Amino acid sequence: EHKYVPADIEKKWQQYWEEAGINHTDEASDKPYFYCLEQFPYPSGRLHMGHVRVYSIGDVIARFKRMHGFNVLHPMGWDAFGMPAENAAIKNKSHPAPWTYDNIAFMRNQQKELGVSYDWEREVTTCKPDYYKWTQWLFLLFYERGLAYKKKGAVNWCPECATVLANEQVENGACWRCGTEVVKKDLEQWYLRITDYAERLLNDLDHLPGWPERVKTMQRNWIGKSTGTEIIFGIDKHDGLLTVFTTRPDTLYGVTYLVLAPEHPDLDRITRKSPKRDEIRAFVEEVRKKSEIERTSDTAEKVGMFTGEYAIHPKTGDPIPIWIANYVLPDYGTGAVMGVPAHDQRDFEFATKYNLPIQPVVQPEDAPLELPLREAYTGEGVLVNSDRFNGLHNLEAIDRISANLEQEGKGKRTVSYRLRDWLISRQRYWGCPIPVVYCDNCGTVPVPKDQLPVLLPEQVQFEVAGKSPLATNESFVNTTCPSCGGKATRETDTMDTFIDSSWYYLRYTSAKLETAPFDIEAANRWLPVDKYIGGIEHAVLHLLYSRFFTKVLYDAGLVNFEEPFDSLLTQGMVIKEGAKMSKSKGNVVSPEDIVARYGADTARTFILFAAPPDRDLEWSDQGVEGCYRFLGRVWRLADAHVDLFANRPAADHSGSDARKLWQQTHFAIKKVTEDIGERYQFNTAISAIMELVNAIYGYPETADVGTKLDAIETVLLLLAPVAPHVAEELWRTIGHRDSVHQQAWPKYDPAALVKDEIEYAVQVNGKVRDRVVISKDASQEEIQQLVLTLDKVKEHFEGKEIKKCIVVPGKLVNIVVG
Ligand code: ANZ
Ligand code: ZN
Known part of the structure; x- marks a missing residue:
């Protein structure tokens, strides 16, 4: 007997697929191209269920597309630089490289055991010199284009990770990796000028219909993005000017004070002669220690201090006191705000606390404001107390006042963005060295491209206070200047690992190329990625950075597309007992165990069946058992019919049972095709296959055998992307010699989907009393006669007069009785 023992078949077919090159991507094919990509993992040790979920989703799509005649690119690789490797090395007094490569070997093997159809010849590993050489090359491209620069400033520092972080890596004031509260530190660091691309990054989101709205x-x-006006104020008794950014220039006449961020560059100059100078300095130091969150949350106490100096109102010439306050941020707008307490709630609270005047200038049209105000009025209205602008609607006044200021050279309409440049320096070892040297004569000198890669030195000391690990290797640090040949030192910071992952999807198109980061033609052929599958946690990190990289490459003429990912699927979490699986919660189910016990096909089927891909998936041991039993049912079905397949009769579905199974088969084909190919709802696709299997089991012995065999064969084809090993084994069992994964996807016959019968709701006086299935060819009279014989209907009209019997074709019958 041929029993279903997953271990007996899975290895066998994995080996066969590899040897037969079934997953191999043919670069010169004339089939249409399809790029199916799952976010590559960090080699943390072993796969978790979240990985299994992403890979199962990607593999269903890849296999489905291959069966549809596409030339599919489905690659895998390793986001292999990063801190866990370094921390493990510190802990074990070893080196990050062996830890990383061991993990890769283990996880690659796990992926193979899941039967995921990757083209392993395109594997990329970001910590290998043949990859990071090109990461450095791209850094230099950015540098040449004025998009990489070094600047000193207050940066986010994670004390736990001992490195700086990009703004995107600070979540609610804490480090994205370890959750430690982030502090500010003054450092000179490298940045990428992503703000130059803010407008395009924003606008092009409108042209990504295949992205979830949530991510966009x-x-x-x-x-x-915020559209507003910069307004210039003079400073009393001082040279120079102060510029504020406001979205409400209509409230200009309601300004009663100005507030600067404590970090404002002009503060020192303005207060040079102030008797309060020491006090101000102490205040500034105090505020600077606080995180951005603490400073700006609605509930945070607004604290400020009067500088003793005055600005001059650009329209009225009135003196306006200049304050500093914690709620004004240094790096938004101009770092200076005009205070309008009557119409801005933050300003209102501030003015109330410090007894500053509150001057209303926008009056609601229906009811005048009650004075004194109890809160800021932020609605629309008509201007008052605003000189020649009185009586204008405030929305119109925004334009008029801005135009007037522009005319007088006292302001201009501008746009502000919250987005900041991307800080990419990291004071860590296990990353890509920044290819720059510093020379006493020449200053900052990029390493020439033909001298790349700048190899990561093997010997360094970790955890030397105040030093990046690379700075502890003198033979690395001390070098000669590529420009003048004199003495020079190397940059000792490494790059944010998000740079490595900002371009890996391009490298897959020509993973072994030795002369360029990627082959331009190959990249243009394959990209944009047709389906990208990954986690929502990267919505503003990896996904924003990759879009930025692609746009820069487009501008450099290296690719002919401006967006890397056409369509994005963000998968939900795998949870157990209502919580994300995690070691600390002790609710982890390990993929190894599930694969060992039930096989990869069951693991895949369950994870695809248990929830739609974008929803959280609740782990269920019974659910896993159920999927295992289902595959067993399919197995026995095929196995029991081997002899019949050997002498396969042609199908004849003229009999009523055969006709019904034929219809069910084609209905399943249609449903599975659309659920996988259009809606990406793998769970309902699998239930459609299950229903078909049930129908086959219920098919009478006496009915047409050919129709039954067709149905069984269809099940195997539909199941192939989901449970590739079982489908392959059974496909051979029923007599085929070639791989199920190289078959054309079945097509449904529209004739089979025409309904023969229609269900009617039967109402008595508008209330549904019964339902009945009637041939679609039945006449009105036949329908009327039939419904009057139904018991559940009869009891509602017996003894009464039937006034009317209305038939709404295809839908319902209503019997009106009096
Ligand atoms: C005067 C005013 C009157 C304002 C009013 C609002 C309402 P968004 O929409 O987020 O761009 N602002 C400007 N720069 C700031 C900074 N560096 N730190 C804190 N606040 C700042 O917000 C723009 C508004 O936020 C600006 O418009 C400014 O306050 C404030 F009835 O100016 B407004
Ligand atoms: Zn030099």
């Missing part, structure tokens, strides 16, 4: 909204908010 997160990116829009992150970019944070």
